Amino acid sequence: NAGVMQNPRHLVRRRGQEARLRCSPVKGHSHVYWYRQLPEEGLKFMVYLQKENIIDESGMPKERFSAEFPKEGPSILRIQQVVRGDSAAYFCASSYTQGDTQYFGPGTRLTVL
């Protein structure tokens, strides 16, 4: 059974570029969550999506960040005009239903130069 897949595993961007992070949930899971882990800190919730819908984006910065989970294909977390403070590990998790256990991917480590 394939778990949550994330790519790329490592991403390097220069300030001002765009970063696109992809997440393929566990097969059959339709709920996706994105979390950010800053160095030496715990994970912080960013956004919760179901297929084609954003359910809760209370943890997402208001500017430059967006997320989608289309009917077909992976969930995408997009960061426009990256800044050094965006350097972090971004984890995606998925669950079968709301309230079910969340299973995490290996993360994408974003470095902004």
Added chain:
Amino acid sequence: GNSVTQMEGPVTLSEEAFLTINCTYTATGYPSLFWYVQYPGEGLQLLLKATKADDKGSNKGFEATYRKETTSFHLEKGSVQVSDSAVYFCALSDTGFQKLVFGTGTRLLVSP
């Protein structure tokens, strides 16, 4: 709002020692509680969970009991191994089970 507090690390132990990592929480309603483990360079793996008061979660020799009266969910293991070296995160799910709230993590280092 909801929050999780974990003991600061690193926790350094010798192999076969007893492990306790403290975790307390603040929450409205009746959250579910979790321990996740993160090995170096990897994502988080669910270690154990408990969904209601007095439940005990257990896995791979680790266990934790949901104590509502003390709002705690301490992680314990009777005899740690070098392979248990990792960062351990305590977390709760908020009302509606939509997002996890994590503690800052506790690094465990086990030496032979």
